[in-house]
Amino acid sequence: xxxxxxxxxxxxxxxxxxxxxxxxxxxxxxxxxxxxxxxxxxxxxxxxxxxxxxxxxxxxxxxxxxxxxxxxxxxxxxxxxxxxxxxxxxxxxxxxxxxxxxxxxxxxxxxxxxxxxxxxxxxxxxxxxxxxxxxxxxxxxxxxxxxxxxxxxxxxxxxxxxxxxxxxxxxxxxxxxxxxxxxxxxxxxxxxxxxxxxxxxxxxxxxxxxxxxxxxxxxxxxxxxxxxxxxxxxxxxxxxxxxxxxxxxxxxxxxxxxxxxxxxxxxxxxxxxxxxxxxxxxxxxxxxxxxxxxxxxxxxxxxxxxxxxxxxxxxxxxxxxxxxxxxxxxxxxxxxxxxxxxxxxxxxxxxxxxxxxxxxxxxxxxxxxxxxxxxxxxxxxxxxxxxxxxxxxxxxxxxxxxxxxxxxxxxxxxxxxxxxxxxxxxxxxxxxxxxxxxxxxxxxxxxxxxxxxxxxxxxxxxxxxxxxxxxxxxxxxxxxxxxxxxxxxxxxxxxxxxxxxxxxxxxxxxxxxxxxxxxxxxxxxxxxxxxxxxxxxxxxxxxxxxxxxxxxxxxxxxxxxxxxxxxxxxxxxxxxxxxxxxxxxxxxxxxxxxxxxxxxxxxxxxxxxxxxxxxxxxxxxxxxxxxxxxxxxxxxxxxxxxxxxxxxxxxxxxxxxxxxxxxxxxxxxxxxxxxxxxxxxxxxxxxxxxxxxxxxxxxxx
Numbered sequence: 001x002x003x004x005x006x007x008x009x010x011x012x013x014x015x016x017x018x019x020x021x022x023x024x025x026x027x028x029x030x031x032x033x034x035x036x037x038x039x040x041x042x043x044x045x046x047x048x049x050x051x052x053x054x055x056x057x058x059x060x061x062x063x064x065x066x067x068x069x070x071x072x073x074x075x076x077x078x079x080x081x082x083x084x085x086x087x088x089x090x091x092x093x094x095x096x097x098x099x100x101x102x103x104x105x106x107x108x109x110x111x112x113x114x115x116x117x118x119x120x121x122x123x124x125x126x127x128x129x130x131x132x133x134x135x136x137x138x139x140x141x142x143x144x145x146x147x148x149x150x151x152x153x154x155x156x157x158x159x160x161x162x163x164x165x166x167x168x169x170x171x172x173x174x175x176x177x178x179x180x181x182x183x184x185x186x187x188x189x190x191x192x193x194x195x196x197x198x199x200x201x202x203x204x205x206x207x208x209x210x211x212x213x214x215x216x217x218x219x220x221x222x223x224x225x226x227x228x229x230x231x232x233x234x235x236x237x238x239x240x241x242x243x244x245x246x247x248x249x250x251x252x253x254x255x256x257x258x259x260x261x262x263x264x265x266x267x268x269x270x271x272x273x274x275x276x277x278x279x280x281x282x283x284x285x286x287x288x289x290x291x292x293x294x295x296x297x298x299x300x301x302x303x304x305x306x307x308x309x310x311x312x313x314x315x316x317x318x319x320x321x322x323x324x325x326x327x328x329x330x331x332x333x334x335x336x337x338x339x340x341x342x343x344x345x346x347x348x349x350x351x352x353x354x355x356x357x358x359x360x361x362x363x364x365x366x367x368x369x370x371x372x373x374x375x376x377x378x379x380x381x382x383x384x385x386x387x388x389x390x391x392x393x394x395x396x397x398x399x400x401x402x403x404x405x406x407x408x409x410x411x412x413x414x415x416x417x418x419x420x421x422x423x424x425x426x427x428x429x430x431x432x433x434x435x436x437x438x439x440x441x442x443x444x445x446x447x448x449x450x451x452x453x454x455x456x457x458x459x460x461x462x463x464x465x466x467x468x469x470x471x472x473x474x475x476x477x478x479x480x481x482x483x484x485x486x487x488x489x490x491x492x493x494x495x496x497x498x499x500x501x502x503x504x505x506x507x508x509x510x511x512x513x514x515x516x517x518x519x520x521x522x523x524x525x526x527x528x529x530x531x532x533x534x535x536x537x538x539x540x541x542x543x544x545x546x547x548x549x550x551x552x553x554x555x556x557x558x559x560x561x562x563x564x565x566x567x568x569x570x571x572x573x574x575x576x577x578x579x580x581x582x583x584x585x586x587x588x589x590x591x592x593x594x595x596x597x598x599x600x601x602x603x604x605x606x607x608x609x610x611x612x613x614x615x616x617x618x619x620x621x622x623x624x625x626x627x628x629x630x631x632x633x634x635x636x637x638x639x640x641x642x643x644x645x646x647x648x649x650x651x652x653x654x655x656x657x658x659x660x661x662x663x664x665x666x667x668x669x670x671x672x673x674x675x676x677x678x679x680x681x682x683x684x685x686x687x688x689x690x691x692x693x694x695x696x697x698x699x700x701x
Contacts, residue, residue, distance in 0.1 A: 001039040001364060002382035004409060009039075011387050012357045016313055017367070020290070024283035026071040029276025034283060039364045041381050043300040049284075049366025051120035054295040056285035057368065058118075066121075067105035068278045070098055078272055080258075081265035087255045090146035096261065096268060097138045103271045104130050106278070124277055128270050134261065141257045148250045156249045163242045170235045174199060177229050186211065198236050200226040284367055291315050293368030296375040302416055302451050303378035304332040304356065309371040311355040312362070328352055328489045332451045336472045338442060339453045340465040342494050343476030348487035349455040350387065352476070353421050356453055357385060360419060380451075381417040384410050404437075411444045420445065420452035425461065435460040446470050462494035639664065643694040650675060656691040664694060 003009055022034035040046050059066050074095060080086040088096075107130045115122045141152045150157050178201060181187050186203045194200070200216050202224045212230040219226075228236060261268070287293070291312045308327040318325045326348075332339060341349045359369045363377045386406045410420055426438030435458040442464065445452065456462070465471040473494040477486035599619070606615045639662050643655070650656055650667060656677060657664045665679035670688075677686050 001041055001361075001380065004382065004384045004413070005406075008383055008385045009361060011385055012354055012361060013313055014358060014361050017287075017358070017362060021283055021287050021367070024286040025279060026283075027276045027279045028073045028075070029273060030280035030283055033276070033280050037365050039361055040366070041364065041379060043298060043379060046298050046364055046366060046379065048120060048123065050295055050298065050363070050368065052123075052281045053284040053288060053293075053366060053368050055118045055120045056281050057288050057293070060285055060289055066278075066282075067102065067109050068275060068282065070102050070275075071279070072099050072102075072272055072275055074099060074272055078265065078269050081262045081268065084262075085255075086258060086262075087251070088258045088261075090142050090148065090254065093138055093142060093254070093257060093261070094146040097135055097142075099268065099271055099275070100131070100134045102275060104132075104135075106274075121278075121281070124274055128267070128274065131264055131267055134264055134268070137257065137260050141253055148253055152253050153249065156246065156253065159242055159246050159249060163239065163246065166235060166239045166242060170199060170232060170239060173232055173235065174201075174229075177201065177231060181211070198228050198240070199232065200228045202226055288368035291319075291370045294371055294373045294375075295368055296363060296371055296373065296377050298363065298377055298379065301378050302334075302380060302419075302449070303376060304330065304360070304419075304451065305376040306330055306356065306359060307372035307375045309355055309359055309369070309375065311351060311358065312370050313358075314351065314355075315370055326487045328355060330356060330453075330474075330489065330491060332453075336470065337449065337451050338446060338465075338471045339474050339491070340442075340461060340471055340494075341453065341455045341474040341476065341489070342457060342462055344478050347476035347478060348489070349476055350423055351487070352489050353387075353423065353453045353455060357383065357419070357421050378451075379417075380419040382413070382415075382419075384414070384418060384420040384452075385422075386410070387421065387423040407441050410450075411441065411448070414445055414448040414450040416449040418448070418450040418452075420450055422452065422454045425454045425456050426458055434458070439464050442471060443468075466494065642697055644697050646693050646695050648693050650688055650691055650693055655694050655696070657694045658686060659690050659692060667691075 005011075009015060018034055018037045021037065022031045025031040025034050040049070056066070058064075072095070077088060077092050077095065080088060107125065110118075110122050110125065141148060143149050148156065150160050178187065181201060181203065187201065198216060201211075202219075203211055205218065205223055205225050211227050214228040214230075214233065216226045216228055218224065291310075292315075293312075296306075307329050309329070310325045310327050315325045330339060330352075341352060343349055359371065360377060360380065361383070362369050364379065369375075384406075386403070407422075410422075414420065425441065426434035438456065438458060438461055442454065442461070446468070454461075462473060465473045472491065474489055474491045475493055477488040477490055602615055602619050606612060606619075609615050639657065643657065643664055645657070648654075650670070652667050652670060654667050655664060656667055656675070658677075658679075663679050665677040667675050668678050668683055669676040671685070673689075674685050674687055675691060676683050677691070
């Protein structure tokens, strides 16, 4: 992306973002890439980097492990592999082994399901492969501590066996010498030590001439002398020669191993870069985690639609202070290419403009941004910015001259793929003349199909935006009652500068404010007041709209809860109905089984009985319930002989008869749809529909 001026990214504080990103990097490769973060203009690069960052962020959110634990800064050591005759130490080769092992773990981590879930992260491995021969070569020569193995070569094995034997002989011989000298009282407190690679005894300075051997030195206090006994000189010489032979053989093996690994020097360099790339992606995900970055949509056209966007640096600062950050929502497209923001000073105009510009740079750099996921970012090939005082002493330019010089570049170089930002357009000159020239500049930028954001206090620009297609007004909300900015962007209407309201807020003399008002053109003052009133009305309408939306959401929630309750009640009733049906079915089944048992018993009796007619009568009673009907008939006849049914409502103190059992009792109490009836000595609760009003027959007669 082309930037104008060259420090445009710094003016938008993009360098602070790259600094935060570099702080999350662990490897030198990732840090260098973060500091020199590239701003892409190709859709496929932008989408891939955004996707990779988002996939790694998903790993953090789902607490999944990704095998890039180790940090590698092996550029110099890998460069040595390409130099003929170079040699790496055992520790350096073990670092190369760990590098290869780490890339192997990443290859193994990507099984079929993870390749489908994280295609962006897997794409880094598509042009490389894992070479297992590297680890095999290293393991044949070095152990896990980076020391050359005994069996790395037959010569080394023989040398170390001889060394072991000679050292054992020397140890036994030395033990005898130390024991002898100790009995003679010649030894110092240290007894024995190693000096210049030779095993020596420590004797008192007075006795150093009494012992045959080579004097290798004395202690700092001159109280002890270190002597190599004459008996051990030959063994020490042999051990010294064997140790030299061991060092030469180890050097030869390491040189040979380095030469073997140099065959894969280019591949190892690729491994190093891939792990650095994964560290860089991890850092981008960590940064996004700090400010809750999201993955927006990207389209290859000049278009900006940011929803609930927040300035990432301001968001991080406010989070530390436990303060809220007001989001902004803006759409810049073909029909509305330029947003003209007006409003009071310190109301957030410049911050809003910087937020849009910074987020655009971040997206085109592959960084997740603090916006709603439904946001859409276009792709711009150049970004122009003009913020703050641009007075140039070097070129003897005034503020306004420098301002016009920038505007000249904007007009000449602007096109349909340009995103521009101008702070205080037309400032630094006479309001009438500067305002007129500002209108011309906006018209020219509009003709060139550039997209951008402009801040101003000029009234003529607000009026122009209201009647010019392609330019829209925007205002920073201001609480006129409490005289404080709300840092909220309202798109679609111009804003007032609240000049006199802010003067009142800081406590300026009211008479001075009134004098200033009298000097202002009446129409302009009336228009400014009209803008104030319109802004306050818009705020009230927005608050009412939010309250209405909350009420609708609450009603919808209550509707869902009621529907859920009705469905639960309906389900409960169905369950109760099924239970009752099951109970009745069970009772019928029990009766049928009892009937079957009785019939079988009667069949047995019928076969045995001589009087078959008696058994048949019993069968008739069982099958047709004639006995039960006769019993009920007798009870009914008995009741009707004493009581007679009457008409009327059931009331306390009256006699009633139960329809099901034909029992008669006195009503003690009415309880809703039920009555408490005393039958005999026992009061029972009976439904009113199951009761019939009766009187004694004698009373009726």
